[in-house]
Amino acid sequence: MERMFLLGDEAVAQGALDSGISGAYAYPGTPSTEILEYVQRIAPASIHSRWSTNEKTALEAALGMSYAGKRALVSMKHVGLNVAADPFINAAISGANGGLLVAVADDPSMHSSQNEQDSRFYADFAGVPCLEPSDPQEAYDIVGYGFELSERYRIPVLVRLVTRLAHSRAPVERKKAREENGLRLPEDSRRFVLLPANARRNYSRLVELQDAFTAASEESRFNRLFPGADRTLGIIAAGLGYAYVRELYPDELPHPLLKISQYPLPREAVKELMESCDEVVVIEDGYPFIESRLRGLFGNPRVHGRLDGRLPRIGELTPEAVAAALGIEIKPAFAPGDLVAPRPPALCPGCPHADTFRALKEALGDRGRVFSDIGCYTLAALPPYEAVDTCIEMGASIGMAKGAADAGLHPAVAVIGDSTFTHSGITGLLDCVQEGTPVTVVILDNLTVAMTGGQPSQATDRLESICRGLGVDPDHIRVITPIGPRHEENVQVLREEIDHPGVSVVIARRECVQTAARRARRRAK
Numbered sequence: 314m315e316r317m318f319l320l321g322d323e324a325v326a327q328g329a330l331d332s333g334i335s336g337a338y339a340y341p342g343t344p345s346t347e348i349l350e351y352v353q354r355i356a357p358a359s360i361h362s363r364w365s366t367n368e369k370t371a372l373e374a375a376l377g378m379s380y381a382g383k384r385a386l387v388s389m390k391h392v393g394l395n396v397a398a399d400p401f402i403n404a405a406i407s408g409a410n411g412g413l414l415v416a417v418a419d420d421p422s423m424h425s426s427q428n429e430q431d432s433r434f435y436a437d438f439a440g441v442p443c444l445e446p447s448d449p450q451e452a453y454d455i456v457g458y459g460f461e462l463s464e465r466y467r468i469p470v471l472v473r474l475v476t477r478l479a480h481s482r483a484p485v486e487r488k489k490a491r492e493e494n495g496l497r498l499p500e501d502s503r504r505f506v507l508l509p510a511n512a513r514r515n516y517s518r519l520v521e522l523q524d525a526f527t528a529a530s531e532e533s534r535f536n537r538l539f540p541g542a543d544r545t546l547g548i549i550a551a552g553l554g555y556a557y558v559r560e561l562y563p564d565e566l567p568h569p570l571l572k573i574s575q576y577p578l579p580r581e582a583v584k585e586l587m588e589s590c591d592e593v594v595v596i597e598d599g600y601p602f603i604e605s606r607l608r609g610l611f612g613n614p615r616v617h618g619r620l621d622g623r624l625p626r627i628g629e630l631t632p633e634a635v636a637a638a639l640g641i642e643i644k645p646a647f648a649p650g651d652l653v654a655p656r657p658p659a660l661c662p663g664c665p666h667a668d669t670f671r672a673l674k675e676a677l678g679d680r681g682r683v684f685s686d687i688g689c690y691t692l693a694a695l696p697p698y699e700a701v702d703t704c705i706e707m708g709a710s711i712g713m714a715k716g717a718a719d720a721g722l723h724p725a726v727a728v729i730g731d732s733t734f735t736h737s738g739i740t741g742l743l744d745c746v747q748e749g750t751p752v753t754v755v756i757l758d759n760l761t762v763a764m765t766g767g768q769p770s771q772a773t774d775r776l777e778s779i780c781r782g783l784g785v786d787p788d789h790i791r792v793i794t795p796i797g798p799r800h801e802e803n804v805q806v807l808r809e810e811i812d813h814p815g816v817s818v819v820i821a822r823r824e825c826v827q828t829a830a831r832r833a834r835r836r837a838k
């Protein structure tokens with residue numbers, strides 16, 4: 314079969330395409346963006362693949378495709394699963410029909426995220442199987458297996474990646490591609506109607522399935538117990554942690570090693586390792602998910618990992634940290650040279666947001682606060698701008714500005730990107746309109762999702778009509794062009810709207826210079 318050189322993300326996408334998906338849905342977010350980008354690059358037009366408004370709508374669409382009997386992939390970053398938590402947990406209750414795979418890329422060390430969180434807990438919370446590949450080949454293989462598992466138990470399956478795996482490239486051997494499923498509606502039509510009586514029945518089924526999920530983990534080819542002569546120590550290594558351990562012991566394993574890539578945990582294999590070794594070290598990326606279970610509420614001095622400091626409690630796993638936990642000395646692969654100066658992230662030269670923030674700062678003077686959101690513009694919190702005061706999660710800028718205005722803070726200004734606005738700002742603005750709250754929402758319309766590489770924004774050409782539709786007074790929906798020569802005019806518009814004692818929206822519209830440059834390059838070809 315064909316060999317390809319794929320990123321972990323791309324291996325997930327290729328695995329899904331070769332597993333016969335009919336659709337792929339996502340909202341862009343580092344480190345998961347490349348999954349849908351790859352599908353869009355490679356898949357035939359017959360396979361539905363579009364960016365969704367947010368992770369919740371993406372998961373709902375994938376569930377709908379699964380309802381119709383076809384296989385669907387939905388992908389997101391870890392914080393996106395918070396947005397999609399409602400349909401995710403409920404899809405575990407309704408179950409799937411066609412295979413439904415939820416690929417979530419966690420970002421330990423917060424390379425491009427507001428938090429570290431571990432999606433294995435979400436799978437555990439929902440009561441669905443979780444698969445955690447250790448390299449791109451396994452990511453490809455595990456996706457095919459995940460669809461089979463999903464259809465065997467009629468349940469969504471979560472595939473968890475971490476940044477290093479999502480963005481590492483390795484050779485991947487492809488299998489023969491499978492045909493798409495035909496349309497096949499669920500035999501039991503009540504299953505997807507989560508009225509309490511049906512939901513209770515479905516929930517019983519989900520609880521009863523837990524033993525079968527554990528049995529599937531016991532038998533899984535992705536979980537494996539390797540022997541080792543020195544039983545003073547046993548190693549449990551999950552996902553990418555397994556790859557790091559194998560790199561440290563390229564020839565022969567000195568200690569017994571249990572590789573975990575499928576959850577719920579395979580109890581028998583864990584028991585066997587625990588009983589045959591004096592001590593156990595758990596190598597896992599993210600939270601101490603396995604370790605906390607093995608230590609129990611009162612601790613178990615034989616179990617080591619992130620909780621007892623054998624590994625750092627926070628941040629992503631590194632080969633160096635794993636080596637130290639196993640008592641092996643290694644040299645760092647390379648150290649940055651003296652010439653590499655620290656370079657804090659900054660808005661690109663010519664970025665339209667820079668002009669908006671300059672105007673906004675002048676319009677505000679030393680009054681009020683600016684509630685910001687998730688996007689390139691968050692960088693305005695740093696020097697030289699220092700123009701925003703908060704950044705919590707997608708859509709929070711408008712909700713927080715509302716709460717601060719409710720508390721009597723004036724001016725309360727929210728800044729939010731065009732795509733973040735459609736992702737989850739719309740509902741916050743609706744709340745403001747409902748109560749006539751005195752907030753000013755500045756929508757930074759750069760006509761793209763810039764931060765993740767320029768995906769299309771659902772808001773392009775629609776912002777004014779969306780705001781009008783939400784009930785914002787059309788006289789207080791103003792559009793400015795954030796560019797140097799318009800500075801005075803823009804400051805004036807912002808001042809007027811900030812002083813308006815009700816809801817006002819200022820749309821600062823100028824294309825991101827990066828997407829504009831890409832478009833110009835494409836045109837020149």
Ligand code: SF4
Nearest residue numbers: 661664689763825826
């Ligand atoms: S990518 Fe675009 S929006 Fe983001 S900082 Fe650069 S120019 Fe500004």
